[in-house]
Amino acid sequence: MTPKIAQFLRDHAPATPCLVLDVDRVEENYRRLKAALPLARVYYAVKANPAAPILSRLTALGSSFDAASWEEIEACLAAGARPEAISYGNTIKKVSAIRAAHDAGVTMFAFDSEAELEKLARHAPGARVYCRILVENKGAEWPLSRKFGCELEMARDLMVRARDLGLDPYGISFHVGSQQTSTAAYEGAIARVAMLFTDLKDAGVKLRMVNLGGGYPVRYRAEVPGIDDFGMAIMGAMTQHFGNDLPEMLIEPGRFLVGDAGVVSSEVVLVSRKGKDDPVRWVYLDIGRFGGLAETEGEAIKYSFRTPHDGGADGPVTIAGPTCDSTDTLYEKSNYRLPMALACGDRVELLSTGAYVTTYASQAFNGFRPLAEHYV
Numbered sequence: 001m002t003p004k005i006a007q008f009l010r011d012h013a014p015a016t017p018c019l020v021l022d023v024d025r026v027e028e029n030y031r032r033l034k035a036a037l038p039l040a041r042v043y044y045a046v047k048a049n050p051a052a053p054i055l056s057r058l059t060a061l062g063s064s065f066d067a068a069s070w071e072e073i074e075a076c077l078a079a080g081a082r083p084e085a086i087s088y089g090n091t092i093k094k095v096s097a098i099r100a101a102h103d104a105g106v107t108m109f110a111f112d113s114e115a116e117l118e119k120l121a122r123h124a125p126g127a128r129v130y131c132r133i134l135v136e137n138k139g140a141e142w143p144l145s146r147k148f149g150c151e152l153e154m155a156r157d158l159m160v161r162a163r164d165l166g167l168d169p170y171g172i173s174f175h176v177g178s179q180q181t182s183t184a185a186y187e188g189a190i191a192r193v194a195m196l197f198t199d200l201k202d203a204g205v206k207l208r209m210v211n212l213g214g215g216y217p218v219r220y221r222a223e224v225p226g227i228d229d230f231g232m233a234i235m236g237a238m239t240q241h242f243g244n245d246l247p248e249m250l251i252e253p254g255r256f257l258v259g260d261a262g263v264v265s266s267e268v269v270l271v272s273r274k275g276k277d278d279p280v281r282w283v284y285l286d287i288g289r290f291g292g293l294a295e296t297e298g299e300a301i302k303y304s305f306r307t308p309h310d311g312g313a314d315g316p317v318t319i320a321g322p323t324c325d326s327t328d329t330l331y332e333k334s335n336y337r338l339p340m341a342l343a344c345g346d347r348v349e350l351l352s353t354g355a356y357v358t359t360y361a362s363q364a365f366n367g368f369r370p371l372a373e374h375y376v
């Protein structure tokens with residue numbers, strides 16, 4: 001928690017549940033990332049947190065943006081981003097959205113299939129296109145599975161076809177999975193991209209760009225490698241495979257830029273037990289899976305908690321949200337412990353919740369309104 005967030009919580013005691021996010025911390029994270037990977041252009045993955053104060057600050061810092069929908073593109077433009085600084089990175093786009101983006105001056109688009117490539121040729125003629133390939137997501141705590149990307153051989157054929165369709169075959173992208181804790185994931189993916197560059201050069205298509213995607217992790221309960229470790233591993237692999245013919249490098253950080261800049265403040269609604277001698281207490285908060293904590297599914301992302309009783313005796317707990325749905329249980333198997341003194345009405349802070357929370361909140365499941373947001 002940054003001093004600014006702590007002070008805001010002290011001075012205002014805002015109604016819960018809410019997110020308080022320190023935009024200066026986003027700037028710090030941006031600068032740390034640029035220092036670790038000075039040759040890479042940053043395309044902030046807007047979906048991590050699309051709030052206007054974040055987009056404006058990043059625009060002022062010279063960041064570019066990775067948008068997944070026409071609505072996210074509009075948010076970037078409204079924050080002052082130039083259309084040339086926006087990549088339409090979703091490989092699944094409605095024709096109407098492709099047209100709107102093209103008309104607004106967006107020139108860079110992702111794809112991973114022939115049908116999408118044909119849509120782009122027709123509705124965004126001449127655009128710079130990049131193909132997303134499948135890569136291993138091992139080491140990622142929030143993997144992206146096989147939903148996006150295609151196999152290398154297919155990517156090769158599609159890039160040739162992109163040229164034949166009058167598009168600009170710009171480069172290759174991958175995403176090693178979110179909250180990626182292994183630097184080796186990037187090294188393996190870069191090796192695959194380099195093979196494609198060689199194959200396509202032989203086919204007369206000279207690619208110019210590698211998009212290294214997102215994945216850079218945030219510290220939750222467990223320690224993770226620092227951003228400098230990722231920078232070194234990535235640059236090592238890039239020079240190993242491309243020598244002094246380095247292509248343009250793009251990165252699409254989401255979680256890393258905003259995750260540790262935000263804190264969710266919530267209230268304990270109930271502390272109870274299922275049996276008189278049951279050692280495990282159930283702690284129900286006023287925020288849960290449907291209030292924005294979607295990444296607790298499968299207990300994948302393990303947030304840290306702050307309570308007013310930290311330091312006192314603690315005991316095992318199951319932590320759950322306030323709705324009448326049993327999937328609204330956050331942590332049952334991850335050995336969470338909270339103070340024995342914790343009681344109904346206490347405020348509990350969830351640390352590093354600046355990414356993938358506000359937009360994941362349901363509209364009003366069980367009548368609960370989405371969490372409030374404060375940018376300080």
Ligand SMILES: *Cc1c(COP(=O)(O)O)cnc(C)c1O
Nearest residue numbers: 045178179214215252253254255
């Ligand atoms: C979600 C996403 C990102 C951001 O991933 P993080 O793990 O938050 O860094 C980047 N690129 C694409 C294409 C994405 O879908």
